[in-house]
Amino acid sequence: MTGAPRIDAILETVLYVADLDRGLAFFRDVMGLPVLSDQERLKAFDVNGRGVLLLFESGATTETVRFPGGTIPPHDGQGPVHMAFAVAAGALEPWRRHLEAQGVAIEGEATWPRGGRSLYFRDPDGHCLELATPGLWDGY
Structure with a gap:
């Protein structure tokens, strides 16, 4: 068996939150992270050009998302x-x-x-x- 190809970095980290606007305010205003995307479905923040923090509403991403470029499988987290x-x-x-x-x-x-x-x-x-x-x- 050969080794796996190299992974360069962790690109995205996701937190699931109860209130996207409250999460946006905390990570933008308290943590000072620049907002990359402020959509109804998700909030995205730049982490010093080295990664992206995503916020999704808890329980709101449990269905497959289909769009012209492909599909995103369901995901969620709690606790x-x-x-x-x-x-x-x-x-x-x-x-x-x-x-x-x-x-x-x-x-x-x-x-x-x-x-x-x-x-x-x-x-x-x-x-x-x-x-x-x-x-x-x-x-x-």
Whole structure:
């Protein structure tokens, strides 16, 4: 058996939310992510040119979408999932101050064996979000 072809990166990460407009406001205004697409069906954000964060309404993507270019299979998710944003080592404390000024509670923090540090907090839908500095993983 031969090895799989190389994967270059994770392109999209999806969160399922109860209110798309509330999610849009949080990730645009609190997290500072530029809006790539503000459609009725989904919201898309640029993550520093290195990825895309998509928001879909919970339960609203359980049917196949057909359009002139093809089909998108059904998908959905539930519960408070986890995702991490990469930030520079010197950005963690400014992020802490920014989140606290926005009324976002820091729920946890960690210092990792390789020297990375993380802050944990929640979005309005209860997803566990992390800001992580280099030194968390091999290669980061």
